Amino acid sequence: MKNYKNEVLLFVLLILISIFLVNVLLENRIVKVAKESYSRIFNPFFLLRKVLNELMERKEVTYEVNLFDSKLDVLEVLSYSIDGIYFYEIKKPGIVLTVDGKFVGIAKTTGKYVYVKKWWYDTINVTIITGSFELEAIIKDGKLIIEDEVDVKSGEVYLSKYSPYGYLLYKQGISLGNIKDGIFFKNLPNISFKTKFILLPDYIKGRG
Incomplete structure (x- = not known):
């Protein structure tokens, strides 16, 4: 059994030496052919992996907003609470709306992690x-x-x-509710995991 293993190792060694010598005599043509064959065989797999990675990557989403007929980036939601929403990286204070134009609240601070109170749990004018x-x-x-x-x-x-965008929201018919027979009925946005949010940045100097 031991002699058999030695013979196999010797045979493999002779093959490798032969390939090396032939490759030298043929000016590395064997290596080039092997490289080209490897590329042809495995290149489709690399392309498939690249496509899958691109599909899995998070794409930046923008929405057309009728308020300005312009595109605004969608805010990144981190989590929800009963009276507010945690957003990732808000660079300017402003008002937060759903993409279908419902008023959600006012982003009063900026930073990497920002908490925005829903307007019906906040104090607003x-x-x-x-x-x-x-x-x-x-x-x-x-x-x-x-x-x-x-x-x-x-x-x-x-x-x-008198608030930023207040008159604009009025012109767009975005109300917070109505009063009937002296009773205030709130017009609340329907917020779910699928809801997308946008920010209209504060334009008043010294507050942005």
């Missing part, structure tokens, strides 16, 4: 528009607070016209 007048009010934790005890039986509630 609003404008109430009725059939005969308009007035400013506050929404605090979802409750509409009208100062000076003004009695409003019906009307539409929008982000304050």
